[in-house]
Amino acid sequence: MVAGFNWTFPLACLLVGVTAVLLCFGALVTTYDAAMAVPDWPATYGHNMFLFPFADWFYGPWDLFLEHGHRLLGATVGLITLALATLVWLREPNATVRGLVAAAVLLVVVQGALGGARVLLDDKTVAKVHACTGPLFFAVAVAIAALTGRGATAASASGGPALRVAVALLVAAYVQLVAGAQLRHLDAAVVTPVMFRWLVAIHLAGAAAVAGLSWAAVPLCRSQGSGAAGRWAVVIAALVACQLALGVGAWFVSWGVPSGLLPAAWMPNEPLAARSGRGAAVVTGHVVLGMLILGGSVALAMATGLFARHPARATA
Amino acid sequence: MTTMKIIPACRLLIAGLCVAAAVGCGKTPPAYFRPNMVEATKQRLTADQEKQVATILLxxxxxxxxxxxxxxxxLDEAKLRLAAGPVRSDIVGRKNGLYREHCAHCHGVTGDALGPTAAFLNPYPRDYRPGVFKFKSTERADKPTHADLVRLLHNGVPGTSMPSFALLPAVQVEALVEYVKYLSMRGETELALMRAFFELDDDAQGKLPETREFLVDETLSPVAEKWRAAADAQIQVPPMPADIDMVASIAKGxxxxxxxxxxxxxxxxVTGLGDGQANDYDDWNKAIVEIGKELASGTTKAREASTAGMSPEELSEHRAQLAWLDKFGKVLDGDALEPRTIPPRNLRHGIYRGGRRPIDLYYRIHAGINGAPMPAAKGTVPPEDIWHIVNYIRSLPYGLDGELGADKPMLARDRF
Known part of the structure; x- marks a missing residue:
């Protein structure tokens, strides 16, 4: 071990990476309606979660693979968060980092409990809250990684319009994920066509807001922010463009091309395929990309001065 | 200073948690079958009568x-249980709650075509409750066979939002078909019960008899019998002659x-593009259009009526009528979608909703499409001529040179 090496940053990066995989599994669980593939919690079919036979999981039914895999990844993220919290508590003097890590511990515990409650109560409302808390935790993990990175102390705090746009983008990206979670966890027994129409309208308005803010951020960050801010802004703008295409694709693979939208000769003459791998990839990809945009927005906000860490004040 | 820095993080975290919490303010209530309020209001059922229907159906x-x-x-209860209930699966991957996983978001938990996404779909999803199905191998007024529904689920309905469930195991498709039949029987029974109030005599005091004879023998059994009889009601299709001269057949068609x-x-x-008479409605939408017209004219009449010369009984009746009209308007807002016309099919796309096999087109032409304005040719066009029309229709997506020419209509003069 290298004496004095800052292990916080690699551990935070590991947390971000494993959380991203966890969120992919979570998105797939929703896509395949696999949340109730394991009826008990925290055990898995009576086994201790970690001792559930590997072959039964890995070579078992797809739904079980997703749900149990989601649980294992969740537990892994919890353990990494605790290790990071211990390290930060012992080594990290920065109060913002300490606060964010405390928030991460709180969120990971709440999120685990929500996951358990979703299964034990078999309740879609809890599932929706669970789906909204996941990205929030991811955002906090990205913030920790960004703050503990080598470039954090060097980041110039540009503030001003760039920071305001970046924070607005961060909020819009999160609200958009919340709106998306409502559409993904549709409870046909509760949601009426009128409510669904409103949810779609909110999601579309959110998409317009995220697109507008992300594209407005590019010139602002390139002119006012640091080099990192400019690069993040470009990456996010590109991701948002892909996300819009995926959003349209998600609609098409779920409900087909709206009649009258395309010239008649372009309309597909094959029916949609329920439960196709392509459809699942598009819909899940839309969710995962939304989370990546949120993570990118956190990095952008920090690069433009959110939680700016001035070396002189850091140890104050 | 450090406290100052932590505040924005906390603010964001708290805001995020508030948003997360706001999306779920209470436990999801258990799923329930929505009563057919349009029919209940149309039949002017009282709250007690609505309750009696709900209790009987339960x-x-x-x-x-x-x-x-x-x-x-x-019906097969084991199959129903596979399709009913919330979505869950067991350790070997057997899934329950198939209907809510695959169908309810469009067709609704009750099969009333009022699922969350319904308003966005064109055409609207099928309302199973009247027991009317379009694409089948039986005569117009008959129910579809079990195999018809299995095929429809397997193939989907091209050109609509109804997907193909070909990737689902056969046992799951079977369960879904059984559940659709169950919802349809339930819906038809509900309609029959609501309409039965109209025929009650004074001795009944506005209550349906709760006897097995009335409920099962007179109400449920006729509905179930129609489903049972479907297997024997298949259209007898004469085979298309193997040595048919296709060019001559298309010309005759x-x-x-x-x-x-x-x-x-x-x-x-004239172009086959579906641009003929296009202002008609299917039966589901037509019912709502007619109710809407009745409401509009009733409201105008009631508002224009002078109450000055009315007796107390007439005045009370007048007020009851106004209250009913008001209630019906609200019911339509919540329990019916905006009616849409049904455009005739564009035959030059090569998209056939009920299946593209020649025999599928034969069924459509022979029996018409139940619930839609498409009439039956049976009785007016001999069976062998129906095959000629089938062959002509199958040639329409292609231009005269044999190339796929969807949306490139022939000139009208070339057709005559």
Missing amino acids: AMFGTPDDPVCLPETG RELFYGDKANCVKCHG
């Missing part, structure tokens, strides 16, 4: 989570298409 059909299946329905007997041109248009 006893006869159970709930979405716990369906009941009387032997008279002929074209003649029939534009002729008075088949008169397909009336709706499908």
Whole structure:
């Protein structure tokens, strides 16, 4: 071990990476309606979660693979968060980092409990809250990684319009994920066509807001922010463009091309395929990309001065 | 200073948690079957009568989570239980709650076509409750066979939002078909019960008899019998002659298409683009349109009526009528979608909703499409001529040079 090496940053990066995989599994669980593939919690079919036979999981039914895999990844993220919290508590003097890590511990515990409650109560409302808390935790993990990175102390705090746009983008990206979670966890027994129409309208308005803010951020960050801010802004703008295409694709693979939208000769003459791998990839990809945009927005906000860490004040 | 820095992080975290919490303010209530309020209001049922219908249906059909299946329905309870209830699966991957996983978001938990996404779909999803199905191998007024519904689920309905479930295991498709039949029988029974109040005599005091004879023998069994009889009601299709001269057959089909007997041109248009008469409604939408018209004229009449010369009884009746009209308007807002016309099919796309096999087109032409304005050719066009029309229709997506020419209509003069 290298004496004095800052292990916080690699551990935070590991947390971000494993959380991203966890969120992919979570998105797939929703896509395949696999949340109730394991009826008990925290055990898995009576086994201790970690001792559930590997072959039964890995070579078992797809739904079980997703749900149990989601649980294992969740537990892994919890353990990494605790290790990071211990390290930060012992080594990290920065109060913002300490606060964010405390928030991460709180969120990971709440999120685990929500996951358990979703299964034990078999309740879609809890599932929706669970789906909204996941990205929030991811955002906090990205913030920790960004703050503990080598470039954090060097980041110039540009503030001003760039920071305001970046924070607005961060909020819009999160609200958009919340709106998306409502559409993904549709409870046909509760949601009426009128409510669904409103949810779609909110999601579309959110998409317009995220697109507008992300594209407005590019010139602002390139002119006012640091080099990192400019690069993040470009990456996010590109991701948002892909996300819009995926959003349209998600609609098409779920409900087909709206009649009258395309010239008649372009309309597909094959029916949609329920439960196709392509459809699942598009819909899940839309969710995962939304989370990546949120993570990118956190990095952008920090690069433009959110939680700016001035070396002189850091140890104050 | 450090405290100052932590505040924005906390603010964001708290805001995020508030948003997360706001999306779920209470536990999801258990799923329930929505009463057919349009019919209940149309029949002017009282709250007690609505409650009696709900109680009877609960006893006869159970709930979405716990369906009941009387032997008279002929349904397989094991299959129903696979499709009913919330979505879950066991350790070997057997899945329950298939209907709510795959169908309910469009067709609704009750099968009333009022699922969350319904308003966005064009055409609207099918409302199973009237027991009317379009694409089948039986005569127009008959129910589809079990195989018809299995094929429809397997193939989907091209050109609509109804997907193909070909990737689902056969046992799951079977369960879904059984559940669709269950919802349809429940819906038809509900309609029959609501309409039965109208025929009650004064001795009944506005209550339906709760006897087995009335509920099962007179109400449920006729509905179930129609489903049972479907297997024997399949259209007998004479095979298309193997040595048929296709060019001559297409020419003959074209003649029939534009002729008075088949008169397909009336709706499908001279170009076959579906640009003929296009202002009609299917039965589901027509019912709402007619109720809407009745409401509009009733409201105008009631508002224009002078109450000055009315007796107390007439005044009370007048007020009851106004209250009913007001209630019906609200029911329509919540329990019915905006009516849409049904455009005739564009025959030049090569997209056939009920299946693209020649025999599928034969069924459509022979029996018409139940619930839609498409009439039956049976009785006016001989069976062998129906094959000619089928061959002509199958040639329409292609231009004269044999190239796929969808949306490139022939000139009208070339057709006559």
